[in-house]
Amino acid sequence: MRQLTYSKAISEALREEMLRNEAVIVMGEDMGVMGSVFGITRGFMEEFGSDRVIDTPISENGFTSIAVGAAMRGLRPVVEIMYVDFTTVCYDAIANQAAKMRYMTGGQLTIPVVIRAPGGAGRRNAGQHSQSLEAIFTHIPGLKVIAPSTPYDAKGLLKSAIRDDDPVVCIEHKLLYAGKGEVPEEEYLLELGKADVKRTGEDVTIIAWSRQVLSALDAAEQLAKEGINAEVVDLRSLVPLDFETISNSVTKTHRAVVVHEAVKRGGYGGEIAAQISEELFDYLDAPVKRVAGLNVIPPFSPALEDYIYPHSSDIVAAVKELLL
Amino acid sequence: MIIKKYNRETLLRFYREMKRVRGFDTKASELFTKAMIAGNIHTCIGQEATAVGGCLALNPSDFIVATHRGHGQCLAKGGDPGMMMAELFGKETGYCRGKGGSMHIANVDIGILGANGIVGAGIPIGVGSALASKILKTMEVTLVFFGDGASNTGEFHEALNMASAWDLPVVFLCENNKYAVSVNIDRVTKVKDIAERAKGYGIPGVITDGCDVLAVHETVKKAVKRARAGQGPTLVEAKTYRYHGHYEGDPQVYRTKEEVLEWKNRDAIERLRKEIIEAGFALEEELAGIDKEVKEEMEAAVLFAQNSPYPEKKEVMTDVYASDNERGVAR
Numbered sequence: 001m002r003q004l005t006y007s008k009a010i011s012e013a014l015r016e017e018m019l020r021n022e023a024v025i026v027m028g029e030d031m032g033v034m035g036s037v038f039g040i041t042r043g044f045m046e047e048f049g050s051d052r053v054i055d056t057p058i059s060e061n062g063f064t065s066i067a068v069g070a071a072m073r074g075l076r077p078v079v080e081i082m083y084v085d086f087t088t089v090c091y092d093a094i095a096n097q098a099a100k101m102r103y104m105t106g107g108q109l110t111i112p113v114v115i116r117a118p119g120g121a122g123r124r125n126a127g128q129h130s131q132s133l134e135a136i137f138t139h140i141p142g143l144k145v146i147a148p149s150t151p152y153d154a155k156g157l158l159k160s161a162i163r164d165d166d167p168v169v170c171i172e173h174k175l176l177y178a179g180k181g182e183v184p185e186e187e188y189l190l191e192l193g194k195a196d197v198k199r200t201g202e203d204v205t206i207i208a209w210s211r212q213v214l215s216a217l218d219a220a221e222q223l224a225k226e227g228i229n230a231e232v233v234d235l236r237s238l239v240p241l242d243f244e245t246i247s248n249s250v251t252k253t254h255r256a257v258v259v260h261e262a263v264k265r266g267g268y269g270g271e272i273a274a275q276i277s278e279e280l281f282d283y284l285d286a287p288v289k290r291v292a293g294l295n296v297i298p299p300f301s302p303a304l305e306d307y308i309y310p311h312s313s314d315i316v317a318a319v320k321e322l323l324l
Numbered sequence: 325m326i327i328k329k330y331n332r333e334t335l336l337r338f339y340r341e342m343k344r345v346r347g348f349d350t351k352a353s354e355l356f357t358k359a360m361i362a363g364n365i366h367t368c369i370g371q372e373a374t375a376v377g378g379c380l381a382l383n384p385s386d387f388i389v390a391t392h393r394g395h396g397q398c399l400a401k402g403g404d405p406g407m408m409m410a411e412l413f414g415k416e417t418g419y420c421r422g423k424g425g426s427m428h429i430a431n432v433d434i435g436i437l438g439a440n441g442i443v444g445a446g447i448p449i450g451v452g453s454a455l456a457s458k459i460l461k462t463m464e465v466t467l468v469f470f471g472d473g474a475s476n477t478g479e480f481h482e483a484l485n486m487a488s489a490w491d492l493p494v495v496f497l498c499e500n501n502k503y504a505v506s507v508n509i510d511r512v513t514k515v516k517d518i519a520e521r522a523k524g525y526g527i528p529g530v531i532t533d534g535c536d537v538l539a540v541h542e543t544v545k546k547a548v549k550r551a552r553a554g555q556g557p558t559l560v561e562a563k564t565y566r567y568h569g570h571y572e573g574d575p576q577v578y579r580t581k582e583e584v585l586e587w588k589n590r591d592a593i594e595r596l597r598k599e600i601i602e603a604g605f606a607l608e609e610e611l612a613g614i615d616k617e618v619k620e621e622m623e624a625a626v627l628f629a630q631n632s633p634y635p636e637k638k639e640v641m642t643d644v645y646a647s648d649n650e651r652g653v654a655r
Binding site: 025051052056057059061062063065066067068069070071072073074075092093096097101102103104105106107108109110141142144164165166193240 | 387389418419420421422423424428430431432437438440441442445447448449450451452453454455456457458459460478479482483485486489642643644645646647648
C-alpha cells in the first residue's frame with residue numbers, strides 16, 4: 001500500500017471533502033497564499049479559490065466565531081488554529097459559541113465546524129507553542145475531540161469530522177506531521193467514537209492517543225522482549241469515548257496504564273482512570289496508573305524539554321510496577 | 325418632514341411593532357417582579373425604535389443577531405410572542421424548548437440567528453452569516469445588534485475589520501444606551517461617538533437618533549441597501565436609552581432619576597404617536613385600538629406560556645450533540 005505522511009493525509013482529507021461538498025471551506029492564518037505553516041493546504045487556493053480557502057487576519061476569536069456563524073447558515077468551515085496554544089484566545093468561540101448553540105436553541109442549530117489545532121511538545125517552541133490542551137475541550141459538553149496518531153486514522157477521522165454535524169476539535173501532533181504510514185488510494189471513513197487496538201496482548205492494557213501511541217507501541221515492543229504482552233488501545237476519539245473497547249481490553253488484562261503528553265494534573269487520563277475504576281473495579285488486579293506530562297510549562301532548552309513528556313521507558317517502568 | 329415619505333399602513337405598523345415590544349417587555353418585567361419568571365431579564369423598554377426601525381428595514385429572508393437585551397429585536401423580526409414568552413418561562417413550547425431562556429431566543433426559519441449571553445460575541449457570528457451569504461451567493465443581509473459595551477470588546481474590532489476587508493453584506497447596529505451595566509460609556513471610551521470607529525475600518529459610520537424610529541429606519545435601510553449591493557458593511561450608532569436597569573431589580577446607583585426622566589420625555593413611541601396624529605395619518609382612537617389589541621396579544625402570550633407544559637426530565641440529555649454514542653453525554 002502507498003505510504004503517506006500524516007500532514008499529507010490530512011491535506012488529502014480536506015481536499016476530498018472540499019471536492020465532495022461545496023459547503024466545506026477552510027479558514028485560518030496563512031491558509032491561502034502560503035498553504036498553512038505546516039503545508040497542509042498548499043495549492044488549495046489555486047484549486048478552490050480565495051472564497052473557500054480564506055487567509056484570515058490574526059484574529060482567532062473573531063474568525064472562529066465567524067466560522068460558527070457561517071455554520072449556522074449551512075457552510076461547513078474547517079478552521080485551523082496554527083498552534084493549539086492559541087485556542088486559549090478563542091476559547092469563547094469554541095466553548096461558549098460552537099459547543100452550546102445546539103443545546104441552547106433546543107436543537108434548532110447545528111454547528112458543523114471542525115477546529116484543527118496542531119499541538120504537542122518536542123520542537124523547542126517554548127511555553128506558548130508546545131502544549132497539549134485536549135482536556136480543556138473534553139471538559140466541555142457539546143464538543144467532540146479527536147486526536148489521531150497515524151496518517152490512516154488522521155485522514156479517516158478528519159473526513160468524518162467534516163461530515164459530522166457537531167463541532168469537532170481535531171488535535172494534531174506537530175511531531176507526527178512528517179511521519180509516514182499506509183493510506184489506501186480509495187476513499188474510506190473512520191467513525192468518530194471508535195478506538196483502535198493497535199497491538200493485542202493479555203498482560204496489561206496501555207491506553208493512549210496522539211503521539212503517545214507511538215511511545216506505547218515502542219514500550220510494548222520492549223516489554224515483549226521480557227515476556228510481557230501489552231495491549232495498546234489508541235483511543236483516536238476522546239469524545240465520544242469508546243469505553244467498550246477499553247472495557248473489553250481491561251476485563252481481559254486486569255491492568256491499565258493511561259498515557260498522555262498533556263500535564264498529568266486535570267488531564268483526560270484522570271477521567272479514563274476514573275471511569276475504569278468506577279465500572280471495572282472488580283476486574284482490576286492493580287490500581288489504574290497514569291503516565292503523563294510533568295505539571296510544568298514547556299521549557300525552551302533542548303536540555304530540558306524532552307523531560308516533560310512521557311517516553312517509552314516511563315511506560316515500561318509503569319507497566320512493571322503494575323505487574324510486581 | 326420625514327413622516328410624509330411614509331403611508332398610513334407602514335406608520336401604523338411601526339407604531340404597533342413598538343407597542344408590541346414595549347408590551348412584551350412590560351409583561352416580562354411584571355412577571356419577573358412577581359417571581360413568575362426565573363433567572364435574568366434584560367428589558368429593552370425605551371429602546372423600541374432601534375429594534376423596530378432596524379428589523380423593518382430587512383426582508384423576511386434576511387438575518388439578525390440579537391443581544392441579551394433582545395426581546396424587541398426578536399419580536400420585530402417576526403418572533404411569536406407566545407413562543408418567546410414560553411421560552412422566558414422555560415416551557416417546552418418555547419423557541420428553544422426552554423433550554424435557552426431570555427438571552428438565547430433563536431429561530432433560523434424567521435432569520436433570528438440567536439442572541440448571545442457573551443457581550444460582543446454575536447458580532448463575529450453575524451459576520452459569519454454574512455460570509456455565508458457571500459460564499460453561497462445569496463443576497464441576504466445580516467443585521468447585527470449590539471450595545472455600547474460590546475463596542476469595547478476585541479470581537480467588535482476583529483469582526484468589523486474582517487467584514488470590511490471582505491466587503492461582507494452586514495450592518496452593525498450599535499444601540500448606544502450609554503451604560504455597560506453600570507459603567508457610563510464616556511468613562512471608558514475616549515471617542516465621543518462609537519460611529520467614529522468606522523473610520524478605522526474604512527466603512528461608513530452613521531449616527532442616528534435612537535428615539536426616532538423613522539430616523540433609525542432610514543439609516544438602516546440605506547445601510548442594508550449598500551450591503552446588499554456588495555458595497556460592504558456600515559456601522560450605525562443609535563443613541564438610545566433603557567428606562568429600566570441593566571437587569572430587573574438593578575438598584576441603578578450609576579444614574580440619576582433626572583437623567584432617566586429626561587430620556588423618557590423623548591420617548592420614541594410617544595413621538596411617533598404624536599407625529600401620526602398631527603400629520604393626519606390616524607386618529608387618536610385608532611391608535612388606542614392598536615394599544616388595546618397589543619395588550620390583548622401580550623396577555624394571550626402570557627396565558628399561552630403559563631398553560632404550556634415544562635419540558636420532560638429526559639429532555640435534559642437531548643441535543644447536546646446531533647449524534648454521539650451516548651457515552652459522551654451519559655457518563
